Amino acid sequence: MKIKDTIKDFCYRQLFPRAGLLLVKIISRTYRYRLVDTENEQRALENNGAVVYASWHQRFFPGITFFATRKPIAIIISQSRDGEMISRVVDILGWRSVRGSSSKGGTRALKELRSLTRQGYRVGHIVDGPQGPFGVIKPGLLTIAQFSGAPILPVITSAERRWVFNSWDRFMVPKPFSRVFVRFGKPIFVPRRLNPDDFESLRRDVEKQIKELTTQTDNWWRSPEMIGHYFP
Secondary structure, eight states, X not given: XXXXXXXXXXXXXXXXXXXXXXXXXXXXXXXXXXXXOHHHHHHHHHHHSOOEEEEXXXXXXXXXXXXXXXXXXXXXXXXXXXHHHHHHXXXXXXXXXXXXXXXXXXXXXXXHHHHHHHTTOEEEEETTTTTOOTTOOOTHHHHHHHXXXXXXXXXXXXXXXXXEOSSTTOOEEEOTTOEEEEEEOOOBOOOSOOOHHHHHHHHHHHHHHHHHHHXXXXXXXXXXXXXHHHOO
16 A cells, blocks of 8 residues: 555544544533433333334434443444545544445344344434435334344534534534533434334334434524523
C-alpha cells in the first residue's frame, strides 16, 4: 500500500471518527437532558430482555453519547466505505457493530442480531436512514423486530434550541447548553409471521405513531406548564 493510501486509510479509520466523536462528546456534555416515560423502556426490558430502539435520522445526534449508557447495544451498519467510518465510531463508543444491509449481508446481519438479543443486547436502529426519504420508516425496522423477537421502542429526542442543516432530512444538532427531551414511546410488538399486506399496514401504523409522538414532544417547548414540570 502506498504511503498516501496508508495516511488516507488512517484518517478514515482512526483520525476522523475519533475527532468527530470527541466533538460530539464535548457538545453533548453541555446539554440538560430530561428522560420522559422511562417506565415504557423499563417494562419492555423486564418483560422481553431486549428492545429495538427506533429513532429518526434527523434526531440521532443527541442520542449518540446518551445511548452509550444503554450498553450492551448493537446496530446494523452497511458494508460501504461510509459504513466503515460509522462502524469505527460505534466501536469507540463501546457499541457492537453488525455489518450488513438490505442489498448486501442482510440475512447474516439479522441472524447475528437475533443471537445478540438472546445474550441481552439491545438494538439501535435509524428508521429512515441513511438516505431517506425523510419521515418514511423503512421495512428493515419491522424485519429486525421480527427476527430478534424484541419489541420496537420509539425514542424521540427534541431540543429547545438547535441548528438545522440543509440535508435531505433537515438534520438537527442541539446548540450547546440546550435543554433536550429524550422520550420513550410504548413498545410495539411485531408478529414473527405477517403477510405482505399486514406487514405494510403495521409499518404505516408504526410510522404514524412515531410521527405523532415526535410532534407532540416538539410542541412541549411551546407549553410553559410542561417546561416548568420537566425543567423546574
